[in-house]
Amino acid sequence: MIRAAGGLSDVDFGRFTDYFYRHTGIHFTPAKRYFVDKRIDNCVRNSRYDTFPHWFAALRTSGKPDMLQELINQLTVNETYFLREDYQFDALLSAVLPRILAARGDPARMAGPVKILSLPCSTGEEPYSIALRLLEEWDQIDRVDVEIHGADIDSAVLAKAAHASYGVRALHRVPTDWLTRHFVPVGGGSYQVDQSIRDAITLHQMNICDTAAMRAFRDFDVIFCRNVLIYFDELSSRRAAENLYSALRPGGYLFLGHSESMSRISPIFTPTRLPEGIVYQRPAGAT
Incomplete structure (x- = not known):
């Protein structure tokens, strides 16, 4: 009792x-x-x-x-803030997205948008951070269609992500001019992400270990799955890795947390070393 x-x-x-x-x-x-x-x-x-x-x-x-x-x-633990581990966002802009565009050809003729998934997205700081970095720093954003999705097992944090209001602690790394351009003050020192950005993020409730449910996630070019596999045992980690692999396009990229390594979990991804660190790739010829 x-x-x-x-x-x-x-x-x-x-x-x-x-x-x-x-x-x-x-x-x-x-x-x-x-x-x-x-x-x-x-x-x-x-x-x-x-x-x-x-x-x-x-x-x-x-x-x-x-x-x-x-x-x-x-x-479930939901400890996050904007622009966390932003060296990986640097890698996304400087290396990963250019490689994706080079592989897919002329942006004006690409079949479908570049698709990015944040899983787990918690209260939304990560997918909104990706959107901010693209809007502020990626010179192709006006030419390339991008879809950003966030998913989490926790319904309460998804509700907070949809509302997208944040206090000082979550926003402490956001530049002041970005805050002015992309957020609206809502009182008490909190700010809400601009409606246009909120409308551009699609949120889903999803368990990364649920293989049947994860089949709905396909053809992503980039997945951020940071600091969650450390909570799984070997079997669950392997199942999650296989589900992430299936959710990526051939040639797609997976970002893990700084203390995580896919080499300890599964051999199905190819590690790619970038100046900013390691990213894992589904082999381009894989089916």
């Missing part, structure tokens, strides 16, 4: 983490006990159930997807 200051028993923790792993691919070790206990406690307190066993039984048998979604929202 879960209590305000007690937490889960070892048996209950094991049962719960197995369940959560099967539904999300995220594995919590005993080192995360305090984090998990607190958030499950929140879920139980917010429900009509008075104990963990009653709540957990309902979660597994009630057929109510909102219970699982609340749990996912509680247990």
